[in-house]
Amino acid sequence: MKKLESREDIELLVNSFYEKVVQDETIGFFFKDIIKVDWDKHLPKMYSFWETILFGQMSYKGNPMAVHFPINELQAMEKKHFDQWLSLWKKTIEENFFGESADMAIYKSENIAKLMSYKMEMARKLN
C-alpha cells in the first residue's frame, strides 16, 4: 500500500483497473465487442485524464462526456453498468493506494459517473 502521488502510480492504477474491466461480465463487452478499444491510445489518455483531475497537470485535453454518447447509442449505458464501473475502480484503488489523492480519485469518479449516467439516460429518452 502506498500513497497515490505520481504519474507512475496512476499508470499502475489505470492498468490494473482495465485488467479487471475487460474480464468483467457486466461491462467488459463494452470495451471488447461494442467498441474495439485501441489500448495503446486509450490507456495514455486515461493516465492524462486522472493526472489532470488529481494533480492539476492539464495534460488531458478532451471531452469525456462526448465520447460516451455514441457508445450509449450502440448499447445503452445503464445504472448497473456505472455501478459496476465504480465498484471495480474503488476496488482497484483500495487494493493499491491510500491517502488524500486515493480518496479524491474515488470521490471524483462517483460524481462523474453520476453525471454521465444521468446524461446517457436523458439522451436515450430524447432519441
Ligand code: HEM
Ligand atoms: C459503464 C461505464 C463506462 C463505460 C462502458 C465506458 C466505456 C468507454 C469506452 C468504450 C471508451 C472509448 C475508448 C476508445 O474509443 O478507444 C471510453 C473512453 C473514456 N472514458 Fe469511459 N466508460 C464508462 C465510464 C466512464 C467514467 C465513469 C469515466 C470517468 C470517471 C470515464 C472516462 C473516460 C475517458 C476520460 C475516456 C477517454 C475520452 C477521450 O477519448 O478523450 N468513463 N469509455
